[in-house]
Amino acid sequence: xxxxxxxxxxxxxxxxxxxxxxxxxxxxxxxxxxxxxxxxxxxxxxxxxxxxxxxxxxxxxxxxxxxxxxxxxxxxxxxxxxxxxxxxxxxxxxxxxxxxxxxxxxxxxx
Amino acid sequence: xxxxxxxxxxxxxxxxxxxxxxxxxxxxxxxxxxxxxxxxxxxxxxxxxxxxxxxxxxxxxxxxxxxxxxxxxxxxxxxxxxxxxxxxxxxxxxxxxxxxxxxxxxxxxxxxxx
Numbered sequence: 001x002x003x004x005x006x007x008x009x010x011x012x013x014x015x016x017x018x019x020x021x022x023x024x025x026x027x028x029x030x031x032x033x034x035x036x037x038x039x040x041x042x043x044x045x046x047x048x049x050x051x052x053x054x055x056x057x058x059x060x061x062x063x064x065x066x067x068x069x070x071x072x073x074x075x076x077x078x079x080x081x082x083x084x085x086x087x088x089x090x091x092x093x094x095x096x097x098x099x100x101x102x103x104x105x106x107x108x109x110x
Numbered sequence: 111x112x113x114x115x116x117x118x119x120x121x122x123x124x125x126x127x128x129x130x131x132x133x134x135x136x137x138x139x140x141x142x143x144x145x146x147x148x149x150x151x152x153x154x155x156x157x158x159x160x161x162x163x164x165x166x167x168x169x170x171x172x173x174x175x176x177x178x179x180x181x182x183x184x185x186x187x188x189x190x191x192x193x194x195x196x197x198x199x200x201x202x203x204x205x206x207x208x209x210x211x212x213x214x215x216x217x218x219x220x221x222x223x224x
Contacts, residue, residue, distance in 0.1 A: 001209075032210055034212070036215075041198070041218075041220075042217060042218070043114075043200050043202075043215035043216050043217045043218045044153065044200070044202075044215045045215070046212055046213070046214055046215075049212065087152065091209035091210075092209060094209070095166075095209050096143070096158045096165055096166045096207050096208070096209055097143065097155035097158065097166060097168060097209070098143075098145075098153075098155065098202075098209070098213060099155070100152030100153045100154075101152060102152060103152060
């Protein structure tokens with residue numbers, strides 16, 4: 001997998017947008033960027049993925065820079081239930097596995 | 111639409127014993143991957159099953175083995191349990207075996223080895 005770098009932790013106020021950055025400067029042209037989150041002691045939850053264009057679904061938006069070396073996951077209106085570890089992953093096309101780093105612990109405060 | 115299910119939820123074993131964990135994939139998915147998550151760490155890939163065969167394996171000893179059935183469900187077996195095998199075991203399913211096929215995770219099985 002392409003190496004990804006994320007901040008260890010971030011705080012966000014409830015109701016505000018949470019912007020989680022990820023650096024993936026070694027990503028190849030055909031490798032997607034995936035975002036998962038894991039609430040304490042639960043299985044990871046798929047959030048969103050993208051290749052080049054920005055993506056949006058009911059959970060979040062994904063902004064990928066034009067050079068594809070970094071991306072930002074946006075939770076538009078964070079709630080207390082969004083407190084979790086967020087993982088950014090860029091799996092190799094020929095590689096079946098997901099390689100999880102340490103992720104970013106997002107804490108949403110009331 | 112049922113998601114990925116795993117059983118049992120929790121399990122306690124003693125050193126040297128053997129354990130079998132089970133996973134039913136999301137409807138329509140034919141590929142199952144297994145991960146181990148130790149406390150405070152991210153999930154680590156164990157292996158993946160597709161078409162009833164092990165397609166790729168992570169850095170885990172042969173004590174870890176698996177099986178996929180014709181209905182795509184899967185089992186993870188661990189022999190000669192060690193204290194260090196205590197972890198959350200996660201199953202993920204996908205439409206296919208490629209890393210571009212989104213993997214969806216189950217709730218996990220918490221294994222405690224005493």
